Amino acid sequence: MINKASLFFILTFFVWLLPLRLSMDDFSGVPDNPFPLSKKAKQWVEETLAGMSVKDKCAQMIFSNTGNLDTNMGSKSFKRLEKLVRDFHVGGLIFFQTNVYDQILITNYLQSISSVPLLISSDYELGPGMRLRDVVQFPHNMALGAANDTKLTYLTGKYSAELGRLVGVQLNYAPLLDVNNDYRNPVINIRAYSDDPKLISWHGNSFIKGMLDGRMISTAKHFPGHGATDLDSHLQLPLINTSKADLEKIDIVPFREAINSGVQAVMIGHLLVPALENRNGLPATLSPSIITDYLKDKLNFGGLVITDAMNMKAITDSFTTEEASKLAVMAGNDILLFPPNDSLAIEGIYKAVLKGEISENRINESVRKILSAKKWLHLDVIKKVDYKNAVVPINNPSYRRLALQVAEQSITLLKDNKNIIPLNPKSYYETVSISLSGSRNNLSADQSRHIEDLIEKKLGYVKTYRLNLSSNSKNYSKVFETARNADLIILNLFLTKYYAEDSTFIDKEQKSFITSLIKLKKPLVVLNFGNPYLFKDISEVGTYLCSYSHTKVSQEAMFNAITGKSEIRGKLPVSIPFTNFKIGDGLKKQIKLLTVPEMISDSNYNFSQIDTLMARAVKDSVFPGSVLLIGHNKKIVYHKAFGSFTYDKKSRKMDTDAIFDLASITKAAGTTSAAMLLYDLGKLDLDKTVSSILPNFKGGGKEKIIIKHLLTHNSGLPAYKEYYKMYKTRDQIIDDLMKTNLIFEPGADYTYSDLGMITLQLVIEKIIGQPVDKFLKDNLFLPLTMTNTMYNPPPQKWFYCVPTEVDNYWRQTTLKGKVHDETAYMLGGVSGHAGLFSTASDLAKLLFVYVNNGKWNNKLIFKPETIDLFTRVHSKFGERGYGWDIKSNDDFSSAGQKFSSSAFGHTGFTGTSIWVDEKKDLFVILLTNRVYPTRDNKKIILFRPQLHNSIVDAISYD
Numbered sequence: 038m039i040n041k042a043s044l045f046f047i048l049t050f051f052v053w054l055l056p057l058r059l060s061m062d063d064f065s066g067v068p069d070n071p072f073p074l075s076k077k078a079k080q081w082v083e084e085t086l087a088g089m090s091v092k093d094k095c096a097q098m099i100f101s102n103t104g105n106l107d108t109n110m111g112s113k114s115f116k117r118l119e120k121l122v123r124d125f126h127v128g129g130l131i132f133f134q135t136n137v138y139d140q141i142l143i144t145n146y147l148q149s150i151s152s153v154p155l156l157i158s159s160d161y162e163l164g165p166g167m168r169l170r171d172v173v174q175f176p177h178n179m180a181l182g183a184a185n186d187t188k189l190t191y192l193t194g195k196y197s198a199e200l201g202r203l204v205g206v207q208l209n210y211a212p213l214l215d216v217n218n219d220y221r222n223p224v225i226n227i228r229a230y231s232d233d234p235k236l237i238s239w240h241g242n243s244f245i246k247g248m249l250d251g252r253m254i255s256t257a258k259h260f261p262g263h264g265a266t267d268l269d270s271h272l273q274l275p276l277i278n279t280s281k282a283d284l285e286k287i288d289i290v291p292f293r294e295a296i297n298s299g300v301q302a303v304m305i306g307h308l309l310v311p312a313l314e315n316r317n318g319l320p321a322t323l324s325p326s327i328i329t330d331y332l333k334d335k336l337n338f339g340g341l342v343i344t345d346a347m348n349m350k351a352i353t354d355s356f357t358t359e360e361a362s363k364l365a366v367m368a369g370n371d372i373l374l375f376p377p378n379d380s381l382a383i384e385g386i387y388k389a390v391l392k393g394e395i396s397e398n399r400i401n402e403s404v405r406k407i408l409s410a411k412k413w414l415h416l417d418v419i420k421k422v423d424y425k426n427a428v429v430p431i432n433n434p435s436y437r438r439l440a441l442q443v444a445e446q447s448i449t450l451l452k453d454n455k456n457i458i459p460l461n462p463k464s465y466y467e468t469v470s471i472s473l474s475g476s477r478n479n480l481s482a483d484q485s486r487h488i489e490d491l492i493e494k495k496l497g498y499v500k501t502y503r504l505n506l507s508s509n510s511k512n513y514s515k516v517f518e519t520a521r522n523a524d525l526i527i528l529n530l531f532l533t534k535y536y537a538e539d540s541t542f543i544d545k546e547q548k549s550f551i552t553s554l555i556k557l558k559k560p561l562v563v564l565n566f567g568n569p570y571l572f573k574d575i576s577e578v579g580t581y582l583c584s585y586s587h588t589k590v591s592q593e594a595m596f597n598a599i600t601g602k603s604e605i606r607g608k609l610p611v612s613i614p615f616t617n618f619k620i621g622d623g624l625k626k627q628i629k630l631l632t633v634p635e636m637i638s639d640s641n642y643n644f645s646q647i648d649t650l651m652a653r654a655v656k657d658s659v660f661p662g663s664v665l666l667i668g669h670n671k672k673i674v675y676h677k678a679f680g681s682f683t684y685d686k687k688s689r690k691m692d693t694d695a696i697f698d699l700a701s702i703t704k705a706a707g708t709t710s711a712a713m714l715l716y717d718l719g720k721l722d723l724d725k726t727v728s729s730i731l732p733n734f735k736g737g738g739k740e741k742i743i744i745k746h747l748l749t750h751n752s753g754l755p756a757y758k759e760y761y762k763m764y765k766t767r768d769q770i771i772d773d774l775m776k777t778n779l780i781f782e783p784g785a786d787y788t789y790s791d792l793g794m795i796t797l798q799l800v801i802e803k804i805i806g807q808p809v810d811k812f813l814k815d816n817l818f819l820p821l822t823m824t825n826t827m828y829n830p831p832p833q834k835w836f837y838c839v840p841t842e843v844d845n846y847w848r849q850t851t852l853k854g855k856v857h858d859e860t861a862y863m864l865g866g867v868s869g870h871a872g873l874f875s876t877a878s879d880l881a882k883l884l885f886v887y888v889n890n891g892k893w894n895n896k897l898i899f900k901p902e903t904i905d906l907f908t909r910v911h912s913k914f915g916e917r918g919y920g921w922d923i924k925s926n927d928d929f930s931s932a933g934q935k936f937s938s939s940a941f942g943h944t945g946f947t948g949t950s951i952w953v954d955e956k957k958d959l960f961v962i963l964l965t966n967r968v969y970p971t972r973d974n975k976k977i978i979l980f981r982p983q984l985h986n987s988i989v990d991a992i993s994y995d
């Protein structure tokens with residue numbers, strides 16, 4: 038018997054040595070139909086169609102269920118699939134639960150024995166992880182509706198297509214476009230994006246676009262809409278008792294929009310829709326009026342029409358397999374999905390053709406579309422997939438990161454009466470975590486394990502309990518007594534009941550238990566991992582959050598939300614009946630603090646290229662050592678040290694708590710920060726002349742210089758002076774500065790000027806009546822817990838200070854813990870243009886404030902409008918904000934080419950840089966001592982853009 042490995046080797050060894058070459062002739066210029074083909078491609082379709090017997094054509098319309106996959110070639114299930122493909126010539130298959138390896142193995146084998154390429158399909162409503170056990174599962178559609186970010190929905194569609202194609206799937210039965218306009222619906226619920234047809238259309242079209250860009254066929258389902266019912270078509274035939282006008286105004290809207298957006302397939306629901314079909318008992322799946330007259334003719338849909346699974350009781354309770362198959366084709370379906378008996382389904386269609394009930398032309402019409410889809414997918418060129426080539430992309434960490442981002446943005450906080458979210462673990466000694474399951478068996482309770490594990494690990498002393506529908510009164514009493522003595526109760530709801538029995542979604546005993554917990558009047562946090570409508574049954578609870586999904590990433594996202602690790606911004610995508618909560622409601626909670634781990638490389642990102650670049654930079658002597666920190670989505674995702682303090686082999690290895698001389702970053706992080714603080718206090722007028730504050734600052738046109746000119750480097754002051762060669766004292770330098778002649782009229786040109794920032798420092802100190810370093814320490818550094826940020830590091834900090842230059846031209850020493858800049862040194866180590874020392878983790882806290890609307894620990898540090906004002910371009914002579922550099926629009930910037938044009942940052946002469954891209958929610962801190970042992974080393978100029986480009990690549994989904 039051939040084992041898995043041998044079979045796989047035989048099937049894939051040689052075929053992948055040949056490159057896939059696709060002719061541009063396979064594409065037509067204008068996609069005027071769902072599967073645009075060139076004349077040459079259409080010829081393949083016609084020749085293939087002509088080579089089929091009538092019965093083979095009928096079989097092409099059958100898409101069989103793969104069943105319980107067994108890769109043992111001698112097994113009953115394997116032989117069944119062999120027969121379906123080799124003997125019956127079915128057109129396609131639908132895969133359900135399996136793993137990547139087995140699906141590729143079986144797909145390749147079946148493709149190899151199929152005379153016509155198979156169209157492989159699956160239902161990826163929750164992404165490929167819904168069916169592939171070893172792939173990340175995305176949250177349900179309603180979570181996407183709550184996140185309400187169509188870019189994320191697009192990416193979900195695109196990634197579903199990319200991942201699916203890697204395992205050989207070309208047709209996805211998604212997106213679900215049903216409008217969940219009956220809250221009692223037992224089968225749609227969280228599978229729907231929303232109860233708003235417009236919102237559904239936005240997300241559905243975005244998903245379809247992503248699928249199309251990933252070259253996978255998307256399917257809009259369940260036409261003409263499965264939302265307006267409280268019945269499940271898997272179990273019985275639902276009635277959509279809605280007028281035609283309401284159908285067209287609500288339920289059909291997303292489908293019409295999807296067709297206009299290029300969806301390539303539509304799945305018909307097993308639904309009674311009397312507004313569109315007047316024959317009693319005839320479901321939409323078998324209705325010519327609904328499929329041919331309305332979908333094809335009125336809505337002008339020319340793509341694949343697919344039945345919902347034909348084994349569902351809505352069909353099998355009233356029709357035989359042969360009868361249902363015949364009627365489905367007569368109604369206008371192209372693909373009959375999952376018939377209960379494949380051979381009978383084929384026979385039912387074939388006999389109808391022989392009897393003249395169905396014309397061969399009608400069969401040809403459907404098969405021609407199926408073959409066109411296969412040709413559009415290039416299945417005639419290459420039918421198989423390569424497991425070796427699939428493994429790495431399938432394990433791409435960005436897939437999990439995307440799923441987690443969707444989940445995090447979906448978390449909706451409906452109530453927080455006592456403002457206990459985010460939870461402070463120090464406020465609660467004993468926590469009780471209780472999971473309620475809507476199942477009667479204990480196995481289903483295992484789905485709650487992830488949130489339970491997270492709570493146990495992070496919230497100190499925790500007692501964990503599980504209750505399900507099999508739990509008795511003693512079980513409930515025991516848990517209640519423990520909860521009575523707890524300081525905090527976390528209630529995890531995994532209630533799978535989506536129909537309202539006796540007007541409630543919650544089991545009677547479970548509801549009574551929840552009510553008793555509420556009456557304890559203790560801190561109680563309810564976390565709902567599913568049906569949002571059940572809130573109506575427990576609306577008196579004080580703190581309530583919903584994730585709309587029980588997937589692992591949704592549980593992780595929920596934990597991040599309640600502990601303040603992620604922002605809470607989800608909005609209800611549906612209205613909750615019998616409450617005042619409507620679509621769009623939801624409380625917003627910002628992240629309070631930024632946690633900076635000592636060493637980290639977030640496993641949800643692929644930073645291997647960054648590691649390589651940084652290590653190579655040390656090897657190539659771009660710098661002896663460096664610390665790189667990357668913040669993304671308000672989290673530290675990368676924080677690593679490279680190299681050593683010096684090039685000496687015995688030198689101390691670099692570590693993440695190393696303190697660097699920031700050089701000109703002082704202008705932004707120090708002086709500009711002080712200016713922003715004063716601006717917010719109303720003490721700094723940007724249009725005020727400098728001379729009105731510094732009376733000695735006059736002569737030669739300096740009276741025209743205003744504060745803005747200093748911040749934008751348009752003052753006309755020279756770039757710098759070599760004061761260390763000219764003077765001995767600070768007073769001499771200040772006196773010279775007051776008398777310095779301008780090199781151009783204020784506001785008429787641009788020169789990056791150290792002297793301008795020194796002048797701004799003097800202005801600030803005059804206003805506040807104290808040294809700028811003390812002002813910054815008290816008003817910025819200490820509030821942000823930036824304990825390693827300072828001017829003039831004291832001796833006890835020198836051990837952590839990275840050496841800069843070997844000064845053999847003036848101070849005759851290796852500079853360590855002393856400011857590198859000569860002028861700043863002469864000014865006592867505190868200057869407007871240089872002198873600040875800091876660590877990457879301290880600077881991260883400052884930059885976090887910029888991407889967190891100016892807040893730290895719920896305290897406003899900078900007003901958001903002030904951040905916006907200071908970080909946008911204000912100079913026509915260069916990309917300068919107020920104190921900040923704005924990314925250059927030309928070909929060269931230290932931020933590279935891939936940061937947004939609105940990104941702002943600053944560099945430092947010693948080899949430091951900070952860049953913030955608010956649009957990407959990204960900040961990057963690169964601290965190096967590239968001037969060791971000499972400033973002549975300028976390799977970092979070319980290194981910085983390369984690094985920043987690679988960072989954008991690493992955090993991007995594109």
